[in-house]
Amino acid sequence: MEKNLEIEISKTNRGKEQIILNRKYKFNLSSKRKDNSKKYKCTEYKTLNQCPSFIILNNENQILEYDDSHNHLENKFGAAKSIVKNKIKDEISKSSIPFNINIKRTYDEISQGMGLICPGYNSIKSQVTRSRRKQLPPDITTFDEIPNESKYYKTKRDENFMIFKNNFNCFSISIPSRQTTYEILFEEIKNNSSKYNSIEITPKIFHCDFEKAVSNAAQKVFINVNIKYCIWHLKEH
Numbered sequence: 001m002e003k004n005l006e007i008e009i010s011k012t013n014r015g016k017e018q019i020i021l022n023r024k025y026k027f028n029l030s031s032k033r034k035d036n037s038k039k040y041k042c043t044e045y046k047t048l049n050q051c052p053s054f055i056i057l058n059n060e061n062q063i064l065e066y067d068d069s070h071n072h073l074e075n076k077f078g079a080a081k082s083i084v085k086n087k088i089k090d091e092i093s094k095s096s097i098p099f100n101i102n103i104k105r106t107y108d109e110i111s112q113g114m115g116l117i118c119p120g121y122n123s124i125k126s127q128v129t130r131s132r133r134k135q136l137p138p139d140i141t142t143f144d145e146i147p148n149e150s151k152y153y154k155t156k157r158d159e160n161f162m163i164f165k166n167n168f169n170c171f172s173i174s175i176p177s178r179q180t181t182y183e184i185l186f187e188e189i190k191n192n193s194s195k196y197n198s199i200e201i202t203p204k205i206f207h208c209d210f211e212k213a214v215s216n217a218a219q220k221v222f223i224n225v226n227i228k229y230c231i232w233h234l235k236e237h
Contacts (some may be wrong), residue, residue, distance in 0.1 A: 005063055007055075010086040013127060018043075019055060020083055021066075023117075024074035027055050037064060044072050081119040084110055088128045098135040103128055182217035190221065 008020040017029040019040045027040035036059040044051035049072045056065040087110050092098050104121060111118045154160065170189060174181050193199045206218040207228045215227045 005066060007057070007061065007063065008083060009061065010082050011089070018082065018086075019057070020079050021055065023079045023083070024076055025053070025070065026075070026079055026082060027053075030054070042070060044070070076117045077119065080114055080117045081124060084114060084119055085124050085128055088124070089131045092128070092132045092135065098132050101132060103132070177211070177213060179213040179217045179220075182214050183221055186217055186221040 004022075006022050008023070010018040010020050010026075012018050012028060017038070017040075019027040021027065026043040028043055030039045030041040032038050038057050038059075040055050040057070042051040042053040045053075051069075051071050052067065053070045054065075054067050055063065058064055084107065088103060088106050091106050092101050095101050103125065107121050107124070111121075172185050174185060190201050193201050201222075203222050203225050205228055206215070206222060206225045207230065208214045208218065209230045215229075218225055218227060
């Protein structure tokens with residue numbers, strides 16, 4: 001058996017056990033034995049390679065047997081990608097508030113210890129984001145689901161969260177997404193509101209995402225408006 005074997009425990013995208021060997025090869029759990037040992041098969045066994053290599057660990061994750069008859073090239077990049085994804089998912093699962101985990105910042109911290117072979121952030125972003133969403137409570141779909149009392153109605157500064165229902169919907173195909181485009185859009189909304197509903201729109205607060213063209217246009221069209229940015233978009237990026 002090859003010397004200096006180093007294993008790292010990981011998981012597949014479906015949450016099943018996976019072993020990374022020397023950051024070169026990946027093995028998925030194949031079977032559990034009566035003596036509590038586990039057999040893992042090389043992930044290439046289901047491909048055209050039909051790799052026969054396997055590894056057996058005891059219940060303390062010590063190597064009992066390793067068949068190193070790989071019939072394919074090592075995959076350091078694929079192994080590194082699995083390690084990084086699993087570490088980020090582990091940080092998310094340990095957090096009492098998964099939404100507070102900044103995925104990009106966590107990736108930056110982990111990638112520093114991965115050396116030269118490390119997957120790009122965009123290659124793992126969607127999968128770890130889905131993992132975080134699974135740990136969040138389901139989205140509320142109707143106002144009847146909102147409780148009358150909740151500790152989450154207050155911010156850390158003891159201020160109320162604003163929960164409101166849109167009183168009208170406005171859709172616009174805004175191409176290109178430039179400040180001048182949004183200025184025209186907001187002016188049209190103001191003019192039509194006054195013309196057809198006799199309502200003068202003078203908002204005190206304008207809530208938007210982090211698109212600078214939108215906030216700049218709002219400040220120009222709605223004088224003295226206070227811009228509030230969306231925390232959800234901040235956490236997603």
